[in-house]
Amino acid sequence: MTARxxxxxxxxxxxxxxxxxxxxxxxxxxxxxxxxxxxxxxSQINGCAYCIDMHSRDLIKSGLAVDKLVLxxxxxxxxxxxxxxxxxxxxxxxxxxxxxxxxxxxEDYAAAAAAFSAKExxxxxxxxxxxxxxxxxxxxxxxxxxxxxxxxxx
Numbered sequence: 800m801t802a803r804x805x806x807x808x809x810x811x812x813x814x815x816x817x818x819x820x821x822x823x824x825x826x827x828x829x830x831x832x833x834x835x836x837x838x839x840x841x842s843q844i845n846g847c848a849y850c851i852d853m854h855s856r857d858l859i860k861s862g863l864a865v866d867k868l869v870l871x872x873x874x875x876x877x878x879x880x881x882x883x884x885x886x887x888x889x890x891x892x893x894x895x896x897x898x899x900x901x902x903x904x905x906e907d908y909a910a911a912a913a914a915f916s917a918k919e920x921x922x923x924x925x926x927x928x929x930x931x932x933x934x935x936x937x938x939x940x941x942x943x944x945x946x947x948x949x950x951x952x953x
Contacts, residue, residue, distance in 0.1 A: 804940040820929050827922040832861055836871065836885060837892045837923065838930045843872055844896045845934035852944035887914030888923060895927045 807814040824834055835857050842850035858868055870877040874889050881889065891911040894901045901907065911920055936942070943951075 802941045802943050806936050806940050817929065817932065820925060824922065824926050824929065827918075827925075829919055829922055829926070832858065832863065833885060833888055834923075834926050835861065836863075837888050837926055839868075839871055840874070840889050840892050841896050841927055841930040842934055844893065845931065845938065847934035847937040847942075848944045848947070849937040849942035850930065850934055852946050856945065884914050887911055891920075891923060892927050895924060896931055 825831065835854055839851065839854040839858060842854060855868060859865065867877075867880055870880055871889075874881050874886065887910060890907065894903050894907040911923075915923060
């Protein structure tokens with residue numbers, strides 16, 4: 800994979816603006832592990848290798864068991880491995896990320912609203928939107944995942 804453009808260097812003010820949203824989300828009150836789990840699932844849906852690599856590493860560093868990490872793409876089938884709030888967040892992440900396909904149905908909203916306060920749901924949706932934006936940058940400009948960079952260094 801050959802990187803096309805270093806978007807952070809090309810447009811540092813735009814990158815800083817996204818960074819401000821990221822910083823807000825780190826202190827918004829939602830658990831960091833929950834946000835990272837959502838970041839990973841959104842990145843999986845969008846096929847962003849850079850972000851999948853980064854968020855998988857972040858989750859492992861934070862103590863998430865590998866057994867749980869490998870089940871993120873199939874969380875629907877993982878039973879009680881994921882808490883009810885994690886399942887609600889992952890379901891919301893999927894329907895919002897696939898908005899052009901889902902239209903985010905009322906029943907999906909109702910399920911998310913039952914699991915999260917209004918502020919939490921707004922913040923969760925900011926996180927989903929932010930990661931979708933970062934995924935589009937990563938995929939469009941071919942950001943190099945850390946695993947690929949390590950192999951290429953030899």
